[in-house]
Amino acid sequence: xxxxxxxxxxxxGPLAWLRDKLFSTRLNTALSLLILGLLAWLLPPILDxxxxxxxxxxxxVAACDAVRGQGACWAVVWEKFRFMMFGVYPFxxxxxxxxxxxxxxxxxxxxxxxxxxxxxxxAIWAIGIALAFWLMGGGLGLSPxxxxxxxxxxxxxxxxxxxxxLAFPLGILLxxxxxxxxxxxxxxxxxxxEVVRGVPLITVLFMASVMFxxxxxxxxxIDQLLRAQVAIxxxxxxxxxxxxxxxxxxxxxxxxxxxxxxxxxxxxxxxFIVLPQALKISIPxxxxxxxxxxKDTSLVVVIxxxxxxxxxxxxxxxxxxxxxxxxxxxxxxxxxYWIFCYAMSKYSQWLERDLSRSAQR
Amino acid sequence: xxxxxxxxxxxxxxxxSGLNKWYGDFHVLKDIDLNVARGEKxxxxxxxGSGKSTLIRCINRLEQHQxxxxxxxxxxLTDDLKNIDAVRSDVGxxxxxxxxxxxxxxxxxxxxxxxxxxxxxxxxxxxQAMQLLERVQIAEQAPKYPGQLSGGQQQxxxxxxxxxxxxxxxxxxxxTSALDPEMVKEVLDTMISLAREGMTMVCVxxxxxxxxxxxxxxxxMDRGEIVEQNTPEAFFSNPQNERSRQFLSxxxxx
Numbered sequence: 001x002x003x004x005x006x007x008x009x010x011x012x013g014p015l016a017w018l019r020d021k022l023f024s025t026r027l028n029t030a031l032s033l034l035i036l037g038l039l040a041w042l043l044p045p046i047l048d049x050x051x052x053x054x055x056x057x058x059x060x061v062a063a064c065d066a067v068r069g070q071g072a073c074w075a076v077v078w079e080k081f082r083f084m085m086f087g088v089y090p091f092x093x094x095x096x097x098x099x100x101x102x103x104x105x106x107x108x109x110x111x112x113x114x115x116x117x118x119x120x121x122x123a124i125w126a127i128g129i130a131l132a133f134w135l136m137g138g139g140l141g142l143s144p145x146x147x148x149x150x151x152x153x154x155x156x157x158x159x160x161x162x163x164x165x166l167a168f169p170l171g172i173l174l175x176x177x178x179x180x181x182x183x184x185x186x187x188x189x190x191x192x193x194e195v196v197r198g199v200p201l202i203t204v205l206f207m208a209s210v211m212f213x214x215x216x217x218x219x220x221x222i223d224q225l226l227r228a229q230v231a232i233x234x235x236x237x238x239x240x241x242x243x244x245x246x247x248x249x250x251x252x253x254x255x256x257x258x259x260x261x262x263x264x265x266x267x268x269x270x271x272f273i274v275l276p277q278a279l280k281i282s283i284p285x286x287x288x289x290x291x292x293x294x295k296d297t298s299l300v301v302v303i304x305x306x307x308x309x310x311x312x313x314x315x316x317x318x319x320x321x322x323x324x325x326x327x328x329x330x331x332x333x334x335x336x337y338w339i340f341c342y343a344m345s346k347y348s349q350w351l352e353r354d355l356s357r358s359a360q361r
Numbered sequence: 362x363x364x365x366x367x368x369x370x371x372x373x374x375x376x377x378s379g380l381n382k383w384y385g386d387f388h389v390l391k392d393i394d395l396n397v398a399r400g401e402k403x404x405x406x407x408x409x410g411s412g413k414s415t416l417i418r419c420i421n422r423l424e425q426h427q428x429x430x431x432x433x434x435x436x437x438l439t440d441d442l443k444n445i446d447a448v449r450s451d452v453g454x455x456x457x458x459x460x461x462x463x464x465x466x467x468x469x470x471x472x473x474x475x476x477x478x479x480x481x482x483x484x485x486x487x488x489q490a491m492q493l494l495e496r497v498q499i500a501e502q503a504p505k506y507p508g509q510l511s512g513g514q515q516q517x518x519x520x521x522x523x524x525x526x527x528x529x530x531x532x533x534x535x536x537t538s539a540l541d542p543e544m545v546k547e548v549l550d551t552m553i554s555l556a557r558e559g560m561t562m563v564c565v566x567x568x569x570x571x572x573x574x575x576x577x578x579x580x581x582m583d584r585g586e587i588v589e590q591n592t593p594e595a596f597f598s599n600p601q602n603e604r605s606r607q608f609l610s611x612x613x614x615x
Contacts, residue, residue: 257423258460258519262474262526263450272473276464 080315087151087306151306171240196238209303247282287348380429407582453523513544
């Protein structure tokens with residue numbers, strides 16, 4: 001009789017790995033060689049342009065002009081950094097939005113840490129947000145800065161954080177509404193979700209900016225940034241509602257019944273039993289919506305709000321000498337967007353694993 | 362048909378009269394009349410699709426009936442949500458699939474409703490939950506999650522969870538049907554000890570040993586009707602109805 005010991009492992013080591021993964025069959029070998037060839041051909045010039053022949057650090061535009069076409073001009077990032085980050089915010093006051101970026105990022109980071117998940121966190125956020133608005137807008141000893149002058153990364157962060165923070169609960173309510181047994185609530189939710197999902201965000205922003213003003217009494221002026229913020233919240237809530245609904249449908253009927261049989265009323269059943277399970281299931285589509293929202297805030301440019309993407313664009317457009325290095329400026333903004341989005345994506349993967357580990361299912 | 366008269370002792374826990382229910386065109390419960398006295402133990406059996414689960418799910422309004430009346434401890438089940446909540450918090454239910462809350466520990470499963478429905482202080486709810494978990498002999502599992510327990514253990518937790526609300530009536534909907542055979546006994550033993558302590562119980566089950574051991578009455582249902590009801594001895598040894606005989610021969614010949 002054979003022993004039940006596992007079969008001998010394949011010989012280990014990098015050579016064995018190469019043979020196994022890249023050169024196992026004739027076709028595989030051919031494809032591997034083809035791809036290696038392409039890399040050898042394309043990679044050196046790309047790396048040269050991006051890194052080795054690029055102009056780094058705070059250098060004059062002449063240094064860039066000297067290597068134009070061979071190396072990237074990263075000096076544009078140094079030259080235009082303040083404008084990219086803060087737009088037309090008064091120059092000598094830009095320490096304020098800089099502090100806001102640090103503050104909001106710190107809030108996001110501590111919120112991601114499980115040890116901080118207690119009621120105190122809400123208070124920290126409330127204080128942080130109040131501080132952020134004071135720093136941005138001024139008053140109480142700081143010189144006032146109108147929201148039309150706000151710009152750059154803080155605007156993108158504010159639109160995203162409030163967008164996520166308020167669209168999320170609204171989306172949950174809409175998802176619950178869509179599954180409600182009360183016909184008025186259900187049809188309102190369905191209509192809302194389907195209408196909003198059927199229009200582009202850019203038109204919603206236009207509505208908020210232009211049309212809205214037509215319907216309002218003339219003396220009622222609502223801040224442009226606030227209108228854009230509300231439009232984003234209302235828009236994203238519809239998508240989040242559908243993401244959450246998927247999770248709600250995946251919670252077995254028996255869970256609702258067990259909660260009902262114990263006499264738990266509707267909101268407690270949802271809050272304690274159904275939503276914790278449904279939201280865990282919907283983490284991937286929810287984070288997907290968050291990432292979309294973060295990037296879609298750049299559409300506020302159509303109603304002349306200086307978010308980060310627009311500030312980056314304007315930073316080179318307005319300066320004749322540096323104008324030709326707009327590609328480097330855009331690449332920089334892409335990197336910044338990517339860092340935030342990748343962090344969200346990685347965090348959601350960690351959260352999902354962590355939650356499923358703690359439930360041992 | 363002469364019945365042993367369980368109705369003599371105490372008042373009625375459950376009164377069902379003229380109960381009818383349809384799923385669309387399908388007439389799932391037909392003119393059900395059933396009274397359950399306080400402390401009485403009833404076993405409901407019958408072929409699948411006979412309406413027995415639907416019947417007990419009407420008792421705590423997991424299903425709505427369309428005709429007839431159901432009164433539980435004197436409270437009539439209507440659309441009135443207050444009555445429904447009152448009945449539900451007084452009627453415990455154990456499900457075939459356990460339906461424990463997978464994201465909560467065993468202890469939290471047991472204390473959630475006492476804390477949020479009965480408004481008990483947390484410490485008191487926990488002390489009582491530990492006592493009841495002790496009673497179903499699973500106290501050592503209190504900090505674990507349901508997914509870490511065997512089916513039999515989960516079902517005993519489900520029984521403890523229901524008992525934590527101090528119900529006066531317990532409903533069991535095929536509590537052992539989803540269990541591996543070796544775990545059936547631990548759950549039945551728990552149910553038997555509960556019965557011996559005087560709990561009013563309505564159990565949908567095919568466990569004839571359980572029925573013989575504790576049931577005051579066996580109710581046989583088929584096609585939405587109560588076909589026969591009798592003491593377990595009389596029902597098992599001398600079924601009156603052709604359909605009862607056929608059903609018994611099928612389950613006993615296994």
